[in-house]
Amino acid sequence: MDQAQSLRRVAARRRAPAAGGRGLRTIAITSGKGGVGKTNVVVNLALELAAQGRKVLLIDADLGLANVDVLLGLAPRYSINDVIHGDKSLEEVVVEGPRGIQILPAASGVSELTSMSRDEKLMILQELDAFQTDADTVLIDTAAGISDMVLYFNTAAQERVVVATSEPTSLTDAYALIKVLHTQHQERHFKLLVNNVTDARETKEVYRKLAVAADHFLGGLSLDYLGYIPADPLVNKAVMQQKALVEVYPASPAAKAFRELARTILQMPPADASGNIKFFWRRLVNIS
Ligand SMILES: Nc1ncnc2c1ncn2[C@@H]1O[C@H](COP(=O)(O)OP(=O)(O)OP(=O)(O)O)[C@@H](O)[C@H]1O
Numbered sequence: 288m289d290q291a292q293s294l295r296r297v298a299a300r301r302r303a304p305a306a307g308g309r310g311l312r313t314i315a316i317t318s319g320k321g322g323v324g325k326t327n328v329v330v331n332l333a334l335e336l337a338a339q340g341r342k343v344l345l346i347d348a349d350l351g352l353a354n355v356d357v358l359l360g361l362a363p364r365y366s367i368n369d370v371i372h373g374d375k376s377l378e379e380v381v382v383e384g385p386r387g388i389q390i391l392p393a394a395s396g397v398s399e400l401t402s403m404s405r406d407e408k409l410m411i412l413q414e415l416d417a418f419q420t421d422a423d424t425v426l427i428d429t430a431a432g433i434s435d436m437v438l439y440f441n442t443a444a445q446e447r448v449v450v451a452t453s454e455p456t457s458l459t460d461a462y463a464l465i466k467v468l469h470t471q472h473q474e475r476h477f478k479l480l481v482n483n484v485t486d487a488r489e490t491k492e493v494y495r496k497l498a499v500a501a502d503h504f505l506g507g508l509s510l511d512y513l514g515y516i517p518a519d520p521l522v523n524k525a526v527m528q529q530k531a532l533v534e535v536y537p538a539s540p541a542a543k544a545f546r547e548l549a550r551t552i553l554q555m556p557p558a559d560a561s562g563n564i565k566f567f568w569r570r571l572v573n574i575s
């Protein structure tokens with residue numbers, strides 16, 4: 288598709304409505320270490336935020352195996368890759384999940400954004416801007432590790448929720464991620480969610496260790512404690528059923544904790560109340 292075609296298609300669409308005047312919240316869910324529960328957190332948090340009135344767009348930025356569509360039993364046909372190559376509009380790529388949440392499969396393709404020319408970025412931006420969404424909350428499921436892509440999504444989002452377990456390796460990897468985001472990308476605000484907890488006393492210890500290390504070695508950053516999700520065998524049962532835990536086992540301990548987590552997040556003041564989806568797309572495409 289050439290630029291003129293793209294411009295015509297964009298012009299033919301209505302502009303996206305504003306995000307309800309409440310300001311857009313963009314939150315990356317991240318961890319450093321793999322397998323600590325990011326994708327389960329992102330999916331169940333998205334559904335609980337939707338139940339509490341938010342319009343959620345979930346960006347799946349992890350190429351891993353058990354990603355968002357697998358957990359929800361969805362089979363998206365396209366990804367943001369198809370938008371970048373000009374073959375599809377964002378409307379055609381985004382799939383709808385339970386409770387009306389929108390899911391954008393973004394794991395493949397986004398790395399190309401960083402190497403694009405300004406003109407190419409502007410074209411992508413037009414496609415993103417033309418997307419009609421009333422989303423007021425964007426959640427991003429990042430991959431494990433501290434790859435450029437992980438850092439990229441963490442810096443594009445206004446808020447970062449670090450998921451950790453009480454395993455020492457989870458703590459050291461969470462610390463390493465916070466360190467690189469702080470020292471190389473000047474991120475100063477982080478939120479901690481402790482997952483897979485068998486003894487509630489563990490969580491305070493996890494928070495204390497991370498907060499002490501961050502304060503001692505890094506300084507000048509804040510780590511807010513969001514709470515914890517208990518270890519709950521029904522989490523895995525829901526995974527096997529490819530259904531969201533909060534939908535199939537809403538009374539389970541972990542589902543209750545996700546409900547509480549959504550409440551906690553909504554009660555916290557947003558990092559930047561003035562943001563809207565267009566600002567976010569600009570940050571994502573990395574263009575001013
Ligand atoms: N609170 C919990 N209680 C019991 N099991 C859990 C809990 N949270 C996650 N799990 C289990 O941990 C496993 C990994 O979860 P998940 O896929 O969400 O992790 P992840 O951090 O997204 O992994 P990756 O880094 O590979 O993307 C799943 O099999 C899930 O069943």
Ligand SMILES: [Mg+2]
Nearest residue numbers: 325326349351
């Ligand atoms: Mg995952």
